[in-house]
Amino acid sequence: MSHARPHRIDHALRRLLSLTVILLATLNAGTIRAADKPSEPLERILETARAFLTDSLNTDASVETRIEIGQLDSRLRLARCARAPSSELAPGARTGGNGTVNVRCSEPVAWSIFVPFRVERYTEVVTVARPLSRQQVIQPADVRLKRMETSQLARGYFQELAPIIGLEARRTLVPEQVLIDAHVTQRTLVERGQQVTLFSARPGLTVRMKGEALEAGTVGQRIRVRNKSSKRIVEGYVEPSGAIRTAF
Template sequence: MFTLVLLSTSARAEVHPVDDIRLAAEQFLIQELGVTDTEKDVSIEIGQLDKRLRLVPCTDGLEARFPPGGRRDGNTAVHIQCAGPVTWQLYVPATVERYAEVLVANRTLPRQHTLSAGDLRFQRIETSRHAGSYHEEKNALIGQQTRRSIRPGQIIGTQHVSPREIISRGQRVTILAENGSIAIRMQGEALENGTLGERIRVKNASSGRVVEGEIQASGHIRVAL
């Protein structure tokens, strides 16, 4: 667990200033989360503390850390502890919001639709409150196939798409059998649907033998001799 020691400027005060404690929590979150001065995608808000707190001045510095099991996003808290000479501790409430430009459906997308660039648009969301998956790069989705209907504006997660099937059951295919420098091509029939790189069963049209091979391209399956 990361611990940041912050030296107090209130050594001569009768009580430790509440604002000093809030600042320690904020500085800890900024450093722990790697937030820069120009950061636009992370927002940190430190909760208020009771101004009536009467804490002994902390001359040996404030230690800040996340509580055990504490969250780094959303509603969280920072554990602040005085290193001495008199020890005290408390939890400072905080809210950390993260934002990102994620891909959503630009229109209604039917099931088994192959995605193109025009099907997608970016939308800024608070990812710290989004429980599901999402994508930030169009290339990760273009060419994928929808598993279900997707409504306009819906965030497209990994559960919504799958690699596009390029071979269908019953399709006539070319079987390439290789072993070192020996390569034999023959015709066959795909017995299963499949995507690029997937292994499926295929039947040799001449011998009727069923073998398993890897889909190399649309209509092409490679098997071992």
């Protein structure tokens, strides 16, 4: 009786050791099988993101574009995608400045990963060359082109000088300031109360008369004018000459 207990302990220990060996063998086999599965090359993920950005930018020859794709953790292991992964911009991201591209795979195992990027675009933009006061008419010497990175610029910047000349500054502007459409407006050609010429034209006939502007107007703007002869109030469009074109 005194020797039965150690025998049972030895038998139980041998069984435990056997189970441990079997368990370790199973785990090792699973690890080997997982390691043997082909994984998605990180280079293909990064190239997918780069190709998507390149196709999405559609920049013209005047814009120099630089694309920097971020790095992925070299320890990352994703199942090999059966076909080329798809990609799209992450929600809220823009194709300028910093952002992320969502690269995805649907089969045989679905996965998704966000790839960081930075896009810089360099082009010539219109900047202020010398101080401009509010309502000052912009002359050629007041502005110039400067090559800048545009991803952080406000929307509405100009890339050519010609459309700016003759416009009127809405506010005080300082040298080196990037000019945007919110800074300028069409020059007021007609002031309220100004005596103007009204005219109506059709092939072979033009009728002119005197009038009084009832409101200020810029080129192309529709304003109300009082006909000096008939006292009628009519509407017409401000011409570059300052005359008001009305319909017959």
